Amino acid sequence: MIDDQPAERPWTSVPISAIEHFGYCRRQAALIHLDRYFTDNADTQRGHLAHEVVDRSGPSTSRDGTRCWHALPIADAELGVHGVCDVVEFHPNGPVPIEHKSGSYRPGSATDLQIAAQVLCLRTMFTAEVPIGVVFAGKHRRRYEVVVDETLADRLRAVIQELREVLQAGVLPPPVHDSRCDRCSLQEGCMPDAHVNSVFTPRPLGHWDD
Template sequence: MEEDYLHISSIQHFVFCKRQWAILYLEDQWQENFLTAEGRVIHERAHDNNLKESRKDYFVIRSMPIKSHTYKLTGECDIVEFIKDENGINIKEKKDKYIIYPVEYKRGNIKKDESDKMQLLAQCISLEEMFVTKIRKGAIYYNKTRKREEINFTEEDINNFKNIVEEMHRIYKQKKNPKVRISKKCKSCSVNEICMPNLSNKEDVVNYINRRLDL
């Protein structure tokens, strides 16, 4: 059932912080800050279907819906480039062969964790399934640096992706919000005021009263 499918963009949140992901996708709570607002504007530009690109050797599709039935994922790519290549695949209504190259747009700089990388890999794997081909690289465009960072994926990356998605589905099915793991990134988290990390791991009122009554 497709209501059990996870959104591909949620992978980035899960890798960043499992509790943030749970607040957003299990509890359906959202709180926008400057960083999320800036990111939304950047994605709106990338998804602008009025910006059309088609040249002799490639064409571009924006806001492309994608899906993986194997991993129960759904979402869309900011940009998918189809680059003419004799080793590529046939594309409907095109006489040439093309290789597929997804590009994800992000605000800020390259992250130290693998949150953006795993989201891009999820796009590659979904596109692989849809077009029955092998896609082992793509790019992330960072608005702060105005540069693309190309990523080549390894088997280790793919195994890591599988483990992440498996854990996401398990937690989603259990509907159990993971505990807080306080770190520096809590300060910039868009759901910090909802999560309240400095309080969340402390004893709740009910347990406190019960413990006192048992004395």
């Protein structure tokens, strides 16, 4: 989802969804979160359908008795991020965010940044250790644990800073024109063959949606 950023304090907090987009492709993040440009393809439609199952808001209990909360709003003012966790499981040793993906999962990808942001938010909100997050990959119907150590946390902080600078500048990054473009739903508006930057005015984006 695209969310509204308060105009009086632009980009003091960035959407966690923008972090994943930016980690994958800077131009994609700017098109979605500044230019408000988004189109669907088969992959994104599958993602929407998968999230309809888990995005019901509120508490539940899993089959093994684990307490869960769906569509939990999260934020960390010091880190400067906000968003929504698909599901948070509450275990005796603390909460664990579960990010649902309709496709596959590749360790070290931009998804790890999304999970890391969720984990750091939960650490702050619940004053808990929260050493890991989990990605549920629908393509293989399995869960992958992502350990959020200081190396990943530092990588996340650097990406957040770079993302904030791009959003505040309001300048569309140049196209990458590589294999990432093959399955991107934004090809028509992105024009990856172009070599000239576009400059546009950032539009206010949403606050609690991720």
